[in-house]
Amino acid sequence: MKLVSGCLIGVKCSYNGKARPNKKLIEMFKMGELLPVCPEMLGGLPSPREPNEQKGKKVFTKSGRDVTKEFAKGAKEVMALVKKYNIKEAILKARSPSCGSGKVYDGTFSGKLIDGDGVLASILKRKGIKVITEEEV
Numbered sequence: 501m502k503l504v505s506g507c508l509i510g511v512k513c514s515y516n517g518k519a520r521p522n523k524k525l526i527e528m529f530k531m532g533e534l535l536p537v538c539p540e541m542l543g544g545l546p547s548p549r550e551p552n553e554q555k556g557k558k559v560f561t562k563s564g565r566d567v568t569k570e571f572a573k574g575a576k577e578v579m580a581l582v583k584k585y586n587i588k589e590a591i592l593k594a595r596s597p598s599c600g601s602g603k604v605y606d607g608t609f610s611g612k613l614i615d616g617d618g619v620l621a622s623i624l625k626r627k628g629i630k631v632i633t634e635e636e637v
C-alpha cells in the first residue's frame with residue numbers, strides 16, 4: 501500500500517475546490533494499491549481555500565494568514581496513518597506546499613519555484629519514506 505495525494509485520484513480537495521485526476525494513479529487506486537489523503541484538509545482547512553505557500557519554516561495564505569499549525573496538524577494525522585498501515589512509499593502532488601517533493605513555490609505567490617519539499621513530503625522523507633511525484637510515475 502502506497503500513500504497518494506487525494507486530489508490525484510479525483511478527490512476535490514485542491515485549494516480551488518477541484519481535483520487533479522491522474523489516470524494511472526486512478527487505476528492503481530482501483531486495484532487497491534493506494535491510500536488517498538489530503539493533509540491540508542486533515543489539518544482542518546476547507547476546500548476551496550486560499551492558496552498557500554511556504555516561507556522558510558512557516559506557511560501563509562496569499563492574504564498573509566499563518567496556517568503553519570494547520571499544515572503541521574495535517575501532516576501529523578497522515579503520519580499516524582503511515583505508521584498504522586506500515587507505508588513505505590508515497591506518490592504526492594508536485595509543487596504543493598504540503599505534498600510537493602524537490603520543488604515548491606518560493607512564498608511570493610508569483611509562480612517562482614525553489615528547491616524544497618512540502619510540509620508533509622519533508623516529514624515523510626525524514627522518516628525514511630520514499631516520496632515521488634505524479635510526474636515520476
Ligand code: SF4
Nearest residue numbers: 505507514538593596
Ligand atoms: S494538500 Fe496534497 S492532497 Fe491536498 S489538495 Fe494539496 S496537493 Fe492535493
